[in-house]
Amino acid sequence: MRIALLAPLLSIAMVGCAASSSDNKVQSNGSAETDKTERVRFSDNPYPSTYKPYPSAATVITGATVYDGEGGRIDSGVVFLSGGKIVSVGGPDTAIPDGATVLDGTGKYVTPGIIDVHSHLGNYPSPSVDAVSDGNEVTGPVTPDVWAEHGVWPQDPGFSRALANGGVTSLQILPGSANLFGGRSVTLKNVAARTTQAMKFPDAPYGLKMACGENPKRVYGSRRQKPGSRMGNLALNRQTWAKAVEYKRRWDKYADKGGTPPARNIGMDTLKGALEGKIKIHNHCYRADEMATVIDMAKEFGYTVSAFHHAVESYKIADLLRDNGICSAMWADWWGFKLEAYDGIPENAALVENAGACAIIHSDDEDQIQRLNQEAAKALADGRRMGLDISDATAIRWITYNAAKALGIEERTGSLKAGKMADVVLWNGNPLSVYSRPEKVWVDGALLYDANDPARRPVSDFELGQPGEGDVK
Amino acid sequence: MKKYLLFALALIAAPAAAETVAITGGKVVIGDGSAPVEGGTVVLRDGKVVAAGSDVSIPADARRVDATGRWVTPGIFAGFSRVGLSEIGAVSQTNDISGGSSAYNASIDVVPAINPKASAIAVNRTAGVTRAVVAPSTGRNIFAGFGAVIDLGQDYDAITKARAFQFVEFGESGAAEAGGSRSALYAEFRSMLAEAARYARGPVSYDSDILTRSDARALQDVINGRVRLVVHVERASDILQLIKLGREYPRIKLVMVGVSEGWLVADKIAASGIPVIASALNDLPESFESIAATQSNIGRMKRAGVNIAIGMINDWDQTQLRYSAQYAGNLVAIGKIPGASGLSWDEAFAAITSGPAKTLGIDGRIGSLRPGRAGDVVIWDGDPLELSSAPVMVMIDGVQQSLDNRQARLRERYRTPEEDTLPKAYER
Numbered sequence: 001m002r003i004a005l006l007a008p009l010l011s012i013a014m015v016g017c018a019a020s021s022s023d024n025k026v027q028s029n030g031s032a033e034t035d036k037t038e039r040v041r042f043s044d045n046p047y048p049s050t051y052k053p054y055p056s057a058a059t060v061i062t063g064a065t066v067y068d069g070e071g072g073r074i075d076s077g078v079v080f081l082s083g084g085k086i087v088s089v090g091g092p093d094t095a096i097p098d099g100a101t102v103l104d105g106t107g108k109y110v111t112p113g114i115i116d117v118h119s120h121l122g123n124y125p126s127p128s129v130d131a132v133s134d135g136n137e138v139t140g141p142v143t144p145d146v147w148a149e150h151g152v153w154p155q156d157p158g159f160s161r162a163l164a165n166g167g168v169t170s171l172q173i174l175p176g177s178a179n180l181f182g183g184r185s186v187t188l189k190n191v192a193a194r195t196t197q198a199m200k201f202p203d204a205p206y207g208l209k210m211a212c213g214e215n216p217k218r219v220y221g222s223r224r225q226k227p228g229s230r231m232g233n234l235a236l237n238r239q240t241w242a243k244a245v246e247y248k249r250r251w252d253k254y255a256d257k258g259g260t261p262p263a264r265n266i267g268m269d270t271l272k273g274a275l276e277g278k279i280k281i282h283n284h285c286y287r288a289d290e291m292a293t294v295i296d297m298a299k300e301f302g303y304t305v306s307a308f309h310h311a312v313e314s315y316k317i318a319d320l321l322r323d324n325g326i327c328s329a330m331w332a333d334w335w336g337f338k339l340e341a342y343d344g345i346p347e348n349a350a351l352v353e354n355a356g357a358c359a360i361i362h363s364d365d366e367d368q369i370q371r372l373n374q375e376a377a378k379a380l381a382d383g384r385r386m387g388l389d390i391s392d393a394t395a396i397r398w399i400t401y402n403a404a405k406a407l408g409i410e411e412r413t414g415s416l417k418a419g420k421m422a423d424v425v426l427w428n429g430n431p432l433s434v435y436s437r438p439e440k441v442w443v444d445g446a447l448l449y450d451a452n453d454p455a456r457r458p459v460s461d462f463e464l465g466q467p468g469e470g471d472v473k
Numbered sequence: 474m475k476k477y478l479l480f481a482l483a484l485i486a487a488p489a490a491a492e493t494v495a496i497t498g499g500k501v502v503i504g505d506g507s508a509p510v511e512g513g514t515v516v517l518r519d520g521k522v523v524a525a526g527s528d529v530s531i532p533a534d535a536r537r538v539d540a541t542g543r544w545v546t547p548g549i550f551a552g553f554s555r556v557g558l559s560e561i562g563a564v565s566q567t568n569d570i571s572g573g574s575s576a577y578n579a580s581i582d583v584v585p586a587i588n589p590k591a592s593a594i595a596v597n598r599t600a601g602v603t604r605a606v607v608a609p610s611t612g613r614n615i616f617a618g619f620g621a622v623i624d625l626g627q628d629y630d631a632i633t634k635a636r637a638f639q640f641v642e643f644g645e646s647g648a649a650e651a652g653g654s655r656s657a658l659y660a661e662f663r664s665m666l667a668e669a670a671r672y673a674r675g676p677v678s679y680d681s682d683i684l685t686r687s688d689a690r691a692l693q694d695v696i697n698g699r700v701r702l703v704v705h706v707e708r709a710s711d712i713l714q715l716i717k718l719g720r721e722y723p724r725i726k727l728v729m730v731g732v733s734e735g736w737l738v739a740d741k742i743a744a745s746g747i748p749v750i751a752s753a754l755n756d757l758p759e760s761f762e763s764i765a766a767t768q769s770n771i772g773r774m775k776r777a778g779v780n781i782a783i784g785m786i787n788d789w790d791q792t793q794l795r796y797s798a799q800y801a802g803n804l805v806a807i808g809k810i811p812g813a814s815g816l817s818w819d820e821a822f823a824a825i826t827s828g829p830a831k832t833l834g835i836d837g838r839i840g841s842l843r844p845g846r847a848g849d850v851v852i853w854d855g856d857p858l859e860l861s862s863a864p865v866m867v868m869i870d871g872v873q874q875s876l877d878n879r880q881a882r883l884r885e886r887y888r889t890p891e892e893d894t895l896p897k898a899y900e901r
Contacts, residue, residue, distance in 0.1 A: 126757040127764075161756055165768075214563075315883075316897075318890045335880070336593060336792045338563035345880040355890060366757055367788075374799065377860040385863060386884060428809060434802030434860045437810055451810050463758070467709070467737055468765035472813040473756040 039254065040261040044273070047149060049200035051189055056445030058082040060096050061426060064105025069112035069400035069415030073393040079110050081422040084445035089416045103440075109430055111396050112415050113169025113190075113423030113443065115403035116162070116369050117329050118282070118309050118362035122173055122188075122196070123148055125156030126366060132156075136176035137183065141220050141227060142240050144208060145267030146183035148173045152196045158366040160458040161473055163190050164449050165370035167425035167438040170201055170414075172407055174209045174309075177284040178219045180227065180237055182209035184270055185282060187407050191443055192458040205408040207306070208274045210237075212285035212294060213340050234293065241301040244271030280306035280408050282329075286340035288316035295324050307406040309362060312344035318355030327358035327406045331368070332375035333382075349376075349398060350383020350390055360406060361398045372399045377432035392432055421445075491520035491848065491871035495531040499540030499852065504547040504826035504841035506819050515545050517848040520871035525842035538866070540852050546822070547842050548603025548625075548849035548867065549857075551794035552750045552829035553730055553784030556605050557587040557594055557623060557631065559791050570791070572612035579639060579665075579684075580691035581618025583609050589623075589631040593792045595878035598625040600795035601857065601864040603849040604633060604839055606750070606784065606829060608640045608703065615647045615661060616640075616688065620703065622835065624849070626869040633847075636694070637833055638701040638728065644711045644762050655711070659718075666722065669696055698724040701833060703750070705786060708762035709734040716745045728832050731786050733763035736770045739777035748832035749774060750784035753800035753824075768807050771824070772814030782828030797825045802858035821858065848872075 059081045066077035068089060078094035080087045088094055096102065123135035134151030137143040152173050162168040169190050175182035185207035188199040212233065221228030227236050250262040251272065273279035281298070285291045285308045298305050307327035308314065312335065314321055314328035321328055330352070335344030352359040361376045363369035373396075380395035404414025413421045422445035429436035441449040450456035451472075459470050494517045501513030503525055514529040515522065524530075525545075531537070560567035569586035572578065587607060588594075597605075608620035617640040622633040642650055643658060651658035665684050672679045672689035673696070679686060694700040702725050706715050712735060719727045729735075730750040735742055742749060751771050758764040775781050783800055785793075801821040808815025816824060823841075830840030839847045848871030855862035867874045886900045893900070 126759050127761055128759050129761075157757055165756075315887050316890060320890075333793070333795075334789075335596075336561055337789075339561055342561060342592075343883055345884050347884045351884075351887065351890075366759075367754065370754075370756075371803070374803075374860055378799075381861040381863070384861075386888070432860065434799060434858060435806045435809070437806055454812065463764075466758070466764045467734070468767055471765075471767050472769065472807075472810055473767050 039258065042264065042269075047147075047197055049202040050195065050197045051191065051193070051200055051202055053084045053444030054191070054446035054448070056081070056084050056422065056442070056447070058097065058100035059103065059442070059445075060100045061103045061105040061110055062096065063092070064108045064110045064426070065430070066110045066416065067393045067396040067431075068417070069397055070417070071391065071393050071397050073391070077110065079416060079424065081424060081442060081445050084422055086416055086418055086420050086422050086424070088418055103426065105426060107429070108439065109427040109436070110416070111167070111425050111427065111431055112400040113413065113425055113441065114167045114372050114399050115407070115414055116168055116171040116363050116372060117307065117360050117403040117406050118364045119171045119173055119369055120176065120364065121158040121162065121171065121366060121369065122152030122154060122156045123175070125153050126158055136178040138178045138219060141179050141216050141225070141236060142181045143179050143183050143267065144181040144270040146175060147186065148175050148184060148209075149186035149196050149200065152186065152188075154193050154196050154199055155460045155462045157460045157463050158369070159190055159192065160460060161366070162369045163441055164457060164473065165437065166372055167427070167431075167441050168369055168372070169423040169425070169441065169443050170404070170407075170409065171369070172207060172282070174207065174282060177209070177211035177215045180211060180216045180233055181240060181267070181271075182211060184279070185209055187409065189443055191448060192460065201409060205278060205280050206270070206273065207280045207282045207407070208270055210281060210283040212283065212290040213287060214338060215284070230290070234297070237297060238300070241271070241297070244268055244275060245301055248272040248275050274303050275301070277304065280406070282307055282309055282406070284309045286310055286312050288313040292317060292320060295320065295326070306408070307360065310341075310364065312341050312348060314357070315345065315348045315351035318352045318357050321352065322355050322357035325358075327360050327402060328352050329360040329362040329403075329406065331364070332361060332379040346379065346382040347386055349379040350386070350388050353390055353394065353398075354383070354388045358402050358405065359398050360402045362403070373431040373436070374434060377434075380432065395432060491517070493518045493532055493535045494538060494868070494871065495535040496538045496540050496545050496850065496852065497531070499543045499545035501525055501842070502544065502546040502822055502857075503843060504823055505843060506823040506827070508819055509544075513545065515842055515850055517850065517868065517871045520848050522842050522844055522846045522848055524844055538852070543865065544853040544855065544857055544862075546851050546853065546857055547826045547840060547846070548851050548869065549601050549794070549797050549825050550829045550840050551597070551602055551605035551785065551797055552782045552825065552832070553786045554605045554607055554790045554794050555610070556597065556625075556791055556794055557589065557591045557607055558583060558609070560588070560591050562791050571610040572618065575612055576685060577618070578612055578614045578688050579616035579618060580687040581609055581612070582636060583607050583619065583621050584632055584635045587621065587623060587631055589626070589629050592879050593794075594625045595627070595875075596792070596880055597794040598627070598867060598874055599864065599876045599878050599881070600798075601851040601853065601867060602794045602797065603851065603867065603869050605794055606637070606833065608638075611642050611646070611650050613650075614665075615642050615650045615658060616665070616692070617642065619691070619700070622833065622839075624869050626872065627875050633839065634835060636700055637835070638703040639692070639695045640703050641705070643704050643706040643715060644708055645760055646705065659714070662718070666692065666696055669693060695725060696722070698726050701726045701728050703728045703730055705731050707731045707733045707760070709737040709765065711762065712738055713741060716741060716747065719745060719747060730784055733766040733770060735779070736767065736773035737765055739774045739779055742774065743778035746780070748780040748782070750782045750829060750832055752786060752788060753783045754803055768803065769814040771804055772808065772816055775816060775820060776814060780832060781824060782832050783824045784829065798858050799860065801825045802860070805858065818858065
C-alpha cells in the first residue's frame, strides 16, 4: 500500500509494485523471478553505446610475423578478417579464402589493436585549456557519482594520433586522481564519432577510478579539508565503503523482501556495482605499502581490485600482487617527478611479469599513447638486460590482452583469436623497434587508418580548416 | 714530477683520471652527420678526442678497449633540459628551476643551483647522456636568467659553460608573464632592453622602475651579443615576429627553442640563420600556439636549411633526457611514412650530439668525435637510437664513468620480491 502511494512520485524508469511481497508470492505460484521483476528497478545502462562497426571487407594478411596478443608468435603467418571478426589465424599453410583482399605482409608484423588501460583523451584533451579540462570533479574527495563519459569530448585530436601512430583501437578514459573516488570510467573504441556514446565499447564493464597517496591528500589538505594525510585517505575510503555496503544491503533486502524501496543514490549505485563485481576497480597507487593496504581494504569490504595504475613500486610486492590476482598498469620508465614515484625503475614491468603477476604498460599521456609499443619494447629490453627471459610476444601482451583483461573485455578483443573483434594492426616492421609504425589499423574489421591513403585518416572538427589539417601527424 | 703534473691538471679542472684510450673495432659514429665507420678506432688523450674513424694510429701507451660488434659514438647532448636543478620536481624544497617570486630574473644564474649528485644525472648518464643544456624557468617576468651547459659526470665539476645563454619566454607563456598579452610582452621586451642600454651608458646613476640594477647588468652580455638569447616560441606568427625583432637588434644572437609550428615558416627561419632547438615528437595542438604541430616539423625545417637540434622543453626535462635517443629514432621512422618528413639516421644522431652544440656555438668543444672535442664517448651494445640498446661504457672528458645509480640498486634489491632471512633493508 505504501509502495503504491509512492509510485507516482518515482521515476518512470521503475516498475511499481502494487501488492505486498507475500501477496505476490502467493499469486505467482511461488516464483521468485516473477516476484523480483515487480520491484522498483533502474536502468543500469542509461547512456548506452550507439557504436556500430563501420563497413569492412574480407581481408587476408599473408607472410607476416604475427604476435597474437596472448604471448604466441607465428612466423609467416596468415590472418583472415571477415564480417568484422577474426576468422582465422595460423601459419603459412592456413587456407586463403576466395574473394578476400590479400595483403602481402612479408617483412611486416601483425598484432591485435593496442589497448590503453589508462587514458585521459577527451577529458583532458588537446588543447589543454580550462574550457575542456573535464577529468577531475575537484569539489569533493568522494565523487563516485560522476561518469567520465559525461566529460569526454569526442573531437579531441589525440584520438587520431593514438590510432595512426600507436595503433590504439580501444582505450579506457578514467576520471583523474584528485579524488579518492574519482568516478566511473568509460571504455571506448578508438573511432572518430559525433558523440561519445558512439565511441563506447558495446557492453564493456564500467570501471571505478580510485586514487591513493599524494594527490587526494594534497588537493583537499591544502584546503584544510579531509583528507589531509594518507590516514585521512584510508579513513574516508573505509567510511565510504561502509556506507556502500549498507546501501547494497538495503537494496538486496528490498530485492528479497520488498517493502519501501531505498532512496536512490547515484554515487552509491557505482559503489554497489563495484561490490557486486560488475564494475572494475582501477586504483591509482604508486607505493608498495599503500597497494598492500588497499588489498586488505578490498577484503574488508568485499570487493576486488582489477588493476593498480601507475604502480611504480609493484616490483617490490610482485608476489603479493600475483597471489591476489591484481594487474599492475605501469609506465616503462617514468620516475622521480614526485616523491611517490621516486623508486620507479625501468625493470618494473619485467619483474612483475617474471613473478607471474599481470603486467600492463599504460600511458596516462596523450603522447605516450602514441607509442605504447615502444614503451613495451623498452621495458622488455630492460628486463632482458637484468637477465630475465621474456619473449617479444609477451611484451605485446602487456599492451593488448592483459589490458583487455583488466578492462573485462578480453573475451571480445585483445588477441587474435577466431571469433573476436577484428581489431588489428599491420605494422611496417617489428613493433618493438623504434623504426616501425602502423601501416594499417582495423577496428571491427573496418580499415580506419592507412598510412598509404590520406583518405583513411581521421581529422577532428577542431582541426578542420586549421594549418596542417590532414597532415600525417 | 708526475704527481705535480696531476695536481696542476686538477687545478685547472681538467679530468684528473683522463686516460689515453684507444677504442677499436666498433662501428664509429662521429656525430657530425657523417655516415658511421665500420671497424673504426677512437683515440682519447688528456680528456679529448685525438682522432676517430678509420686509419687512426694507436699510441703505444693507450689502454685498448675492444668494441668489436658494438657502436662507438659521442655521448648524447640533451638540447634542452632542467636536469640537476631538482631532485624531485614536485618536492618544492628540492626544486631550483624557477626563482618564483624572487626580485631577480635575468640576473639569475643556474650554476650554483646545479647538483651533480641529483639522481637524474646518474640515471641519464647510465643511458648515454653526457652533456646537457640546463635552463631556468621564468619567475616574475619574461627573462628567466642564465642557463649553462653541463656534463653528467660523477664528479662535482659539472659546469662546461656557465652563462651559456639567457632564457626568455615568448608566445603564450611570455604573454602571461608580461601581464596578459603578446603586445605587452613585446613592450616589456623592448623597454627592458632599452633600460639595459641606458644602464650601459650610466651604470652609477641608473635607476629604473621596470628593470632592477642586477637584471640590467645581466642583460649587458645579451645586448652586446656575448651571450646567446634562447627564446621559447611555438606559433608561426610568433616566430616571424621574433625574426623581425632579431633584425631590430642585430647584435643579439638568437636561438629558438620549441618551435612547433616552425615548418610553416621554415624558409624564413632558414633565411634568418637563427638556429632551432626543436621538440621532436610534439604532434598535438596541445596549446593554441601549436595548432599545426606535427612530427614532420624537424624534417621539414631541416630540408629547408634550418640549423636544427632536438631539445625537450617542458617534456620531462628534469628526469628523462634519455628520451632524446628514442625521439631521434622516431624521426628516422617517420621518414618511411608517405607524406611525412623525417631525418636520415645520420642527421637524427647529429641532432642529439653535435646539433645542440652547434646551436650554442660550442661545437668546437663538445658534441662530436672530431679531433679536439671533449672525450665524451659511449660504447653501445647496439644501434644507439634503437629501443633495445644501452651503453656498456660511458666516458666523459676521457674519464670512464660509473653506470650505477639508485634505480640499479633498487632493481638488484628486488630481483626477487620475497624476503630472505633478514628484511630487504639488509640486502645491498
